[in-house]
Amino acid sequence: MMKYVGLLQRRIAWVILRCIPPVAACGLLIGCASVNPEPFAQYRSAVQEAQSGIDAAMSVNYTWTRSGYIEGFSSDPNSRFTQLMIQPGQGYDWLLLNPPIYLTVKQARSGLAELNQAFAKYADLLAKLASPDLVSTASFDQLAKDLNQNANDAAKALGLGVRPEGIALFSTAASEAARLYIENRRQHHLKTAIQKNQGNVADYSALCVSLLHTIRGNVKAYYVDRTEPIKNAWNATAGEKRQKNTEAMLNLNEQYADVMRVLQELEATYDALPEAHADLAKGIATPKLDVAGIQKLYTSAKRLQQLYNELKKTAEKETKSEKP
């Protein structure tokens, strides 16, 4: 019987060690600290703020370009109604000869939403991979507890007279080794993901900055078109009646200034994305390292949040003042 028990004990030890082969093979994991999830969470949060900011700027850009087109088309004596008519094609196809520019802006906004979604997913996955919930100490403590319980029950049933502390030490060591092994795998995956995507992040940043410059030029040009009807209405009235148009012009100016501030801050945020991304890898190697790139990005994103909220408010104010 004792021979059978010894055989089973060896079998149990073998199964546990099979679970953690690299630990048994090398001592590299000793001192392998958990990933600090904070920089990853901050990175994801900054990406979300930047995306909300660029969408808010794009929204104003779309509204201005569309209104500018309506105003320009309506006041042009050469405009013909047929120019506004869609020509349906086969199936879902349709065509508008000389499509207005705001439709291209709309198309770019959809493209931006899709691109942002893909990048947000990447930032989410990184945060998930770095999250303490994924490799939680609590779940490994539970493993050690279960192992203890199993081993104690077996030892008791067999009347082996093994002290519980001896079994507990073995179980804790096994579950800690498993945790370290998984933690090591997690850090390897994170480093690989960051390294492989550094180029994509740089491209994403450059592409967004390029779009910001296009939006800036677009808003500058369409500001002129938006002033035209206000100017005409202002010239056509006098005295107190001018107040409404004066206010409309001030609101437009306020909105223009807000858009420019948002675009400027957005450029700083998007410029900071690649460096902050590279800093995430440095943070894995040294969890307590003060990652300056991420702090810079996070601070910029927080400023941005305040700015685009102001922009939204002035845009709403402008819409209200436009209503008769």
Add this chain to the structure above:
Amino acid sequence: MKPTERNLLLDTLSVCYNRANYLKALCEEQGLVDEAIRFGRRKDRLKVEIDGLLRDLYLDWIGDANALKNKLDESNKAVDAAVKDIERKIETAQNIVKALGYIDDAIKIAAGLVL
């Protein structure tokens, strides 16, 4: 022309468009009708150039964004697989503990029968 150069051109054209508009309004205010018409014509020409440039910039951008989106989607699959790898490994560790529990149950039964 590189995209950044085109954006610089767009910026310059937009500034010129604003100035042409301002001068047109100024001439109108001062009753300089002919000058206002001349600035108005320049303004219209600039607008055509700006809209053409904007269209090109946006369409090129949409193409580039789509290509990058596809690259990111591919890359996200790999990161997603890494998350699943970790989840699987934790599950394996938990299953092994469960399996050990079954072995212990078998030991207890065997011990009950033999001892």
